[in-house]
Amino acid sequence: MTVGAGGGADMNAREAIGKYGEDLAARRLAETGMTILERNWRCGRSGEIDIVARDGDALVVCEVKTRRGGDYEHPMAAVTPEKAARLRRLAEHWIQAHGGAPPGGVRIDLIGVLLPRRGAPSVEHARGVA
Numbered sequence: 001m002t003v004g005a006g007g008g009a010d011m012n013a014r015e016a017i018g019k020y021g022e023d024l025a026a027r028r029l030a031e032t033g034m035t036i037l038e039r040n041w042r043c044g045r046s047g048e049i050d051i052v053a054r055d056g057d058a059l060v061v062c063e064v065k066t067r068r069g070g071d072y073e074h075p076m077a078a079v080t081p082e083k084a085a086r087l088r089r090l091a092e093h094w095i096q097a098h099g100g101a102p103p104g105g106v107r108i109d110l111i112g113v114l115l116p117r118r119g120a121p122s123v124e125h126a127r128g129v130a
Contacts, residue, residue, distance in 0.1 A: 021066025021113035021121075022050055028111065028123045029053050034060065043093045047086055051111075052094060058104030061091045062111055063129075069116035079110050084130030 026036050029051065037059075038052040051062035065078040079087075087108050095101050108130040114122040 017066055017068065017115065018064075021111075021115070022064045024113050024121055024123050025062065025064040025111040025125075026051055028125060029060075029062065032125075038094075041090075041094060043090055043097075046093060047090055049087070049090050049094060054102070055107070056104055057102055059091070059095070059102045059106045060109050061087055061094070061106065062109045063087055064111045064113065066113040066115065069114055078112075079129055084108065087130055 022039065026039060030036060034053040034055045036051060036053050039050065041049045041052055043049075049061050050064040051060075053060040053062060063079060063083070091106050091108065095106065107128050110126045110129045112122075112124040112126070114124075116122070
């Protein structure tokens with residue numbers, strides 16, 4: 001893949017926005033009593049889990065989508081059936097790598113972070129999306 005003029009700066013800005021959204025998401029999960037187990041867990045070429053958390057005796061795999069206000073579709077619309085299937089596969093890999101499924105099972109959540117042009121960010125947490 002080649003990057004055109006300004007492409008590198010755009011990538012860095014996107015990555016910074018994504019990291020900021022993940023930081024806000026992790027903070028929100030911790031505020032609701034969840035324990036963050038891992039962030040940005042990679043599984044070879046299969047992909048990455050943004051946040052792995054524990055909610056009581058359940059394992060929670062969180063996909064975080066961050067968008068600037070007005071620029072793109074709402075972040076909560078970003079999990080397609082294909083993305084949901086990939087997240088389920090990644091959750092299975094994480095469980096295999098970490099000693100088996102927890103007694104409370106596994107849940108896949110989506111956290112949408114909307115960054116308005118002005119004002120505080122909006123963080124929405126949808127439980128059990130896939």
